[in-house]
Amino acid sequence: MEKGRYGIHGGQYIPETLMNEIHKLEESYEFYKNDKEFNDELNTLLREYAGRPSLLYYAEKMTKDLGGAKIYLKREDLNHTGSHKINNVLGQVLMAKKMGKTRVIAETGAGQHGVATATAAALMDMECEIFMGKEDTDRQALNVYRMELLGAKVNAVTTGTMTLKDAVNEAMREWVSRVNDTHYVLGSVMGPHPFPMIVRDFQSVISKEAKQQILELEGKLPAAVVACVGGGSNSMGMFYNFINDKEVELIGCEAAGKGVDTPQNAATIANGTLGIFHGMKSYFCQNDEGQIAPVYSISAGLDYPGIGPEHAYLHDIGRAQYVPITDEEAVAAFEYLARTEGIICAVESAHAIAQVMKIAKNYSPDQSIIICLSGRGDKDVAAIARYRGVKIYE
Amino acid sequence: MSKRIDNAFKEKAFVAFLTAGDPSIEKSEEYIGRLIDGGADVIEIGIPFSDPIAEGPVIQAANIRSLSAGCDLSKVFTLAENVRKKYPDTAIVFLTYLNPVYKYGADEFFAKCEQIGVDGIIVPDMPFEEKGEIADAAKAHGIDIISLIAPTSEDRIKLIAKQAEGYIYIVSSMGVTGMRSEIKTDIRSIVEAVRKYSDKPTAVGFGINKPEQAAKYSAIADGVIVGSAIVKMVEQYGENAGDKLYEYAKMMKNACLGK
Numbered sequence: 001m002e003k004g005r006y007g008i009h010g011g012q013y014i015p016e017t018l019m020n021e022i023h024k025l026e027e028s029y030e031f032y033k034n035d036k037e038f039n040d041e042l043n044t045l046l047r048e049y050a051g052r053p054s055l056l057y058y059a060e061k062m063t064k065d066l067g068g069a070k071i072y073l074k075r076e077d078l079n080h081t082g083s084h085k086i087n088n089v090l091g092q093v094l095m096a097k098k099m100g101k102t103r104v105i106a107e108t109g110a111g112q113h114g115v116a117t118a119t120a121a122a123l124m125d126m127e128c129e130i131f132m133g134k135e136d137t138d139r140q141a142l143n144v145y146r147m148e149l150l151g152a153k154v155n156a157v158t159t160g161t162m163t164l165k166d167a168v169n170e171a172m173r174e175w176v177s178r179v180n181d182t183h184y185v186l187g188s189v190m191g192p193h194p195f196p197m198i199v200r201d202f203q204s205v206i207s208k209e210a211k212q213q214i215l216e217l218e219g220k221l222p223a224a225v226v227a228c229v230g231g232g233s234n235s236m237g238m239f240y241n242f243i244n245d246k247e248v249e250l251i252g253c254e255a256a257g258k259g260v261d262t263p264q265n266a267a268t269i270a271n272g273t274l275g276i277f278h279g280m281k282s283y284f285c286q287n288d289e290g291q292i293a294p295v296y297s298i299s300a301g302l303d304y305p306g307i308g309p310e311h312a313y314l315h316d317i318g319r320a321q322y323v324p325i326t327d328e329e330a331v332a333a334f335e336y337l338a339r340t341e342g343i344i345c346a347v348e349s350a351h352a353i354a355q356v357m358k359i360a361k362n363y364s365p366d367q368s369i370i371i372c373l374s375g376r377g378d379k380d381v382a383a384i385a386r387y388r389g390v391k392i393y394e
Numbered sequence: 395m396s397k398r399i400d401n402a403f404k405e406k407a408f409v410a411f412l413t414a415g416d417p418s419i420e421k422s423e424e425y426i427g428r429l430i431d432g433g434a435d436v437i438e439i440g441i442p443f444s445d446p447i448a449e450g451p452v453i454q455a456a457n458i459r460s461l462s463a464g465c466d467l468s469k470v471f472t473l474a475e476n477v478r479k480k481y482p483d484t485a486i487v488f489l490t491y492l493n494p495v496y497k498y499g500a501d502e503f504f505a506k507c508e509q510i511g512v513d514g515i516i517v518p519d520m521p522f523e524e525k526g527e528i529a530d531a532a533k534a535h536g537i538d539i540i541s542l543i544a545p546t547s548e549d550r551i552k553l554i555a556k557q558a559e560g561y562i563y564i565v566s567s568m569g570v571t572g573m574r575s576e577i578k579t580d581i582r583s584i585v586e587a588v589r590k591y592s593d594k595p596t597a598v599g600f601g602i603n604k605p606e607q608a609a610k611y612s613a614i615a616d617g618v619i620v621g622s623a624i625v626k627m628v629e630q631y632g633e634n635a636g637d638k639l640y641e642y643a644k645m646m647k648n649a650c651l652g653k
Contacts, residue, residue, distance in 0.1 A: 011524055013492055015448050016554075017544035017568060019521045159454055160445060172447050177569030179546060276492045276527070277445065279519075289467050290497030291444040 004193025007316050009309030012192040014172075014279045021179045026194040028099050033201065038098065045090045049123070050080045052087075052205065056213035056370070061340050069223060069363030071356060073373045074210050076234065077345060083375030084206060084234045085116035089185060091202035093120035096183035103127040103178070106185040107171040109136055109164035109230065110301035110348065111143025112375050113187030118152035120185075128152040131170040133163040136300045143379055161294040164230070164304045168278055188231025189308035192279030196308050203237025210370055211241050218368050224249035224359075227372035228351040229322060230266070230302035232311045234374035239320060249321070251359075252311065253351040255297030256324030266295035268307040269315055269322035275306075282312040298327040298387065301348040301375075329354040331387055334377060346375030347384065396513035396538050398485040399560045402435035403595035406650040407617030408608070409561075410434035410643060411489065411599075412624050413456035415442055415465025417632055419473050425628065426477050428636045430484050432643025436561075436597075437477065438516065438619070441470050441490035448518035450572030452622040455629065467498060471506055478511040487514040487540060487560070492527060500531035507537050514538035514560040522554050543588060544568075545579040555591035562588055564615060566600045572622045574601030577611075585615050605649035612650040620646060 004010050012022060032038040046052040055075040063071045076084035089106075096104055104126050108114030114130040121128035130152050137144050137156045147154050160166040168191075175184040186195045189203070207225070214222050225242055227235035229252035242248040257265035265271065272283035277292055285293040285305040297303045307322075314320035325333075330347055333354035338344050345353065352371045360369065377384075385392040402409075410429045414422050426437050442460035446453065474486055488507065495503045495517070507515070515537055520527065525539060532539050538560030543551055545568055555562065564584055566577045585596050598611040599619030608618045627642065628635050 012521065013519050013524050014521060015518055015544070016521050016542045016550070017546050017565060019523075019544075019550060020546050020548060160458075165445065169445050169447050173450075173570045176448070179568065273497075276496050276519075278447075284493075286493070286497065288497070290494040291461065292493070 006310045006313035009280065009282045009312040010193055010196060011281050012279060013276050013281070014192045015176055017176050018179060022192055028095060029194055029198050032095050032098065038094070042091055042094055045094065046087065046205065050086045050090060051078060053209045054078055056210055056217065058217070059341050065340060066357060066360035068361040068365065070365065070368040071360060072214065072368055072370045074206060074238065074370055076206060076372060076374050077349070077376035081112070081116045081119050082378065083112040083116065083346065084203060084237060085113040085187060086119070087205055087237065088187065088199050088202040088233060089113070089116040089120045092183065092185045092198065093117070093124050093126060096185070097124050097126065099183065101126070101181060101183040103182045104185050105129045105131065105171050105174050105182055106187055107164065107167035108132050108187065109167065109303055110299065110346070111136065111140040111147070111379060112301060114147050114154070115143055115150070117185050118147040118150035121152060122150045129174070130154045131157055131167040131174065133161070133167050134158045135162040136164070139383055140300055140379055164300065165292065188233040189236045189310060190231040190278060190280060190306060196280070196310055199233050200236045200240060200310060203233050204240040206234065206237035206372060207239065207241035210238070214368060214370060221245050221248050222370045223363050223367035224251055225370045225372070226251045226253065226352045226356055228253045228302060228348045228374060229307060229311060230255065230304045230348065231306070232308040234372050236308060236310060238372040239314070243319065250314065250319060251355060252320055252322040253325045253355045254322055255299055255302035255351060256326045257296045257298070259326055260324045264296035265324070266297045266303050266305065267324040268305065270324045272307070277306060280309045282309045283307055298330065298383070299347045299351065301346070302351065323355055325351040325354045331384060333357055334380070334384060343373070344377040344381065345373050346377050347380040349374045396485060396560055398483060398513050399436065399538060401483065402485045403561060403616050406612040407435040407595070407597060408433055408643065408647040408650045409436040409438060409597050409599070409617055409619040410624055411438035411440060411619060411621035412628060413440040413442055413453060413460050414470045414473055415460035415463055416456040416625070416628055417459060418463055419465060419469045421633060422473055423476050424636055425639050427480065428640040429643045430481050432640040433647025434643050435617070436485040436487060438487045438489050438621070439470065439474060441467065441488055441494055443491040443494060446491060448570055450570040450622060452626050452629065453571050456625045467494065471510060474512055475510045485513045486511065487516060488512055489516040489518070492517050492520045495528060500528045504531045504535035504537050508535035512537060514540045516540045516542070516563060518542065522550065543584060545584070551584065551587045552591050555588045558592045558594045561595045561597050562592065563619065564588070564596050564598045566598050566602065571600055573603040573626070577601050577607070581611060582614050605645050608646045608649035609652060613652070618650060
C-alpha cells in the first residue's frame with residue numbers, strides 16, 4: 001500500500017502551510033519509534049505514570065447472566081486520567097518535547113483526550129490549549145474544570161455544530177497559525193498521515209497486552225474483540241494486533257444516537273459516504289453536495305461525522321464489522337454494567353457493552369470475547385441522570 | 395491555460411473574493427458586477443462549505459450565512475454563468491474545499507466549469523501531493539489549478555512553482571484568512587524564489603485589506619487578493635453593499651496601480 005494510505009483511504013489533504021511541518025512530524029516519528037531511549041522513556045511513563053499494563057478482567061457475573069461466551073473487559077478505564085487516551089498522549093507529547101516544541105494543542109469531545117493532553121503537558125512542562133465544542137463544554141463541565149486545574153486553557157468552540165468536528169476545525173486553524181512552536185496532539189486515528197499511523201501505534205499497546213493476557217488466561221485467542229468507534233482510536237488499538245488473526249472477529253460499535261434512520265446519529269459506516277475532510281479520505285456523514293452533516297450522539301466522544309481511514313479500509317475489505325448502537329441501548333448497557341459488575345464505564349464504552357449484550361449468547365462457553373472498556377464513566381453520571389429524567393447538575 | 399487569467403495580470407491585478415450566496419445568490423451576482431466595474435481583474439467565487447478549515451471568522455460566518463440561505467452548487471454554477479455572460483473577459487476562479495468537488499465528481503465538475511467559462515480553481519485543503527484527485531479532470535477541461543505557496547513552503551516552492559498554472563497564490567501569513575494590520579512574512583524573498591521557477595503571475599493574499607498594503611504588495615508581486623475585507627462589507631451592509639464594494643474595488647485597484 002502507498003505510504004499513508006489504507007486502500008484508497010487516508011492521505012494528506014491539508015493546507016500548504018502545514019505540509020513541511022507534517023513531513024517533519026513523519027520523519028521525527030520514524031526516528032523515535034525505533035529509538036531505544038525514546039521507547040524506554042515512554043514505557044517507563046506508561047508503566048509508572050499511566051499504570052500499564054491495564055487489567056484484563058473476567059466479567060464472570062455478566063458472562064453467567066448473558067449466557068454464552070466468556071466476557072473479558074480490557075480495563076482502559078483504570079489508566080491514569082481514566083481512559084485509553086493517555087496511551088497516545090504520552091507518546092505524542094514526549095515526542096513533541098523532543099522535537100523542540102514548547103506548546104501542545106488538542107481537540108476534545110467528551111473531554112477525555114483533553115484531560116489526558118493537559119495532564120501530559122503538566123507533567124512535561126508544556127503550554128497547553130484545548131479546543132472543545134460549546135455543546136460539549138456544557139455537557140462535560142467537570143472535565144473543563146479538570147483541564148483548567150491541570151493548567152490548560154480551554155477554548156469553547158462556538159462555530160458549526162459546536163461539537164467534536166468543530167473542535168478539530170479550530171485546532172487545525174490554530175495549528176496553521178502557530179506551527180513553529182506548537183504540536184497538534186490529534187486524539188484519534190484520523191486526520192492527515194502520519195496521525196492515523198502514530199495514534200494507532202501508540203494505542204496498539206491495548207491489543208498487544210490483551211493478546212498476551214488472553215493467551216495466558218484462556219490458552220487461545222478470543223472469538224471476538226469489541227470496541228466503540230468514533231474517530232476510532234480505542235477500537236484501532238484493540239483491533240490492531242488481532243488483524244492478522246483471521247479467526248478473531250473485529251467488531252466496532254458506532255453511535256446510532258436516536259436511530260440510524262433518524263437524522264440524529266453519528267453512524268458513519270452505516271450512513272456515511274466516501275469523502276475528503278479533516279485531512280483524510282474516508283467515510284463521512286454528509287449530504288449529496290459534500291457538506292458535512294451535523295451528527296448527534298449522547299456520547300460526546302463518538303459524536304463525530306467521520307471515521308479513521310484504517311477503519312474505513314478494514315470495513316472495505318470485510319475484515320472488521322461495524323454496528324450501530326443507539327443512545328437507549330448504550331444507556332441501558334451503562335446501567336447494566338454498573339449493576340452487574342460494579343463498574344461505571346464511559347457512555348462511549350457502553351456502546352461496546354451493548355453490542356456484546358446482544359451477541360454473547362451466540363457463542364459457546366469455551367469461546368471468549370474481549371470488550372475494550374475505553375474509559376470510566378464518572379464524567380457521564382450527570383448526563384445519564386438527566387437522560388433518565390433525574391435532575392442532577394454538576 | 396487561461397487567456398483571461400493571463401490578461402488579468404497584464405498590469406498589477408486586483409483579485410476580489412466573495413462567498414457565493416451571501417446574503418443571497420442574486421446579491422452575489424450584483425456584487426460581483428460592482429467589484430468588476432470598480433476594477434477587479436479576477437473574481438474568486440467561494441463555494442460555501444460547512445467546515446472551511448482555512449478560513450478565519452469573517453469568511454466562516456459568510457459560509458454559514460450562505461448555506462443557511464439555501465445556496466447550493468447548482469446556484470453557484472448559475473451565478474458564475476450569469477457573470478460570465480455579462481463579463482466575457484474577466485477571469486473567474488472558484489475557491490472550494492475538496493470535498494464538494496470530490497462528491498460531485500471531478501470530471502463532471504470541471505466539465506461544468508468549462509461549459510460556463512470558469513478559468514481556474516483554488517482548493518485550500520489540497521496540497522501539491524494530492525493534486526492527483528483533480529489534475530487530470532481539470533486539465534481535460536482546460537481549468538487552471540491555482541496553487542498556494544505559504545510562508546512555511548521553503549524548499550517546496552520549487553516543486554509547486556514548476557507546475558503552477560494560472561497564477562500563484564502567495565499566502566502572506568501563517569494561519570487562516572482574515573484582515574491583518576501587519577504582515578511579517580518576507581514576501582519579497584518568496585516572490586523572488588517563485589520567479590526562479592515559474593513565469594506565472596503571483597498574487598499575495600491573506601490579511602490584505604488596506605490600499606497601502608495593496609500598493610506595497612503589488613509593487614513586489616503581480617497583484618493582491620482581498621477576501622475577508624470584502625466579505626466583511628457584505629456582512630455589514632447586507633443587501634446594500636453594492637456602492638461600498640464598487641468604491642472599495644476602485645480604491646484598491648488604483649492602489650495596485652500605484653495611483
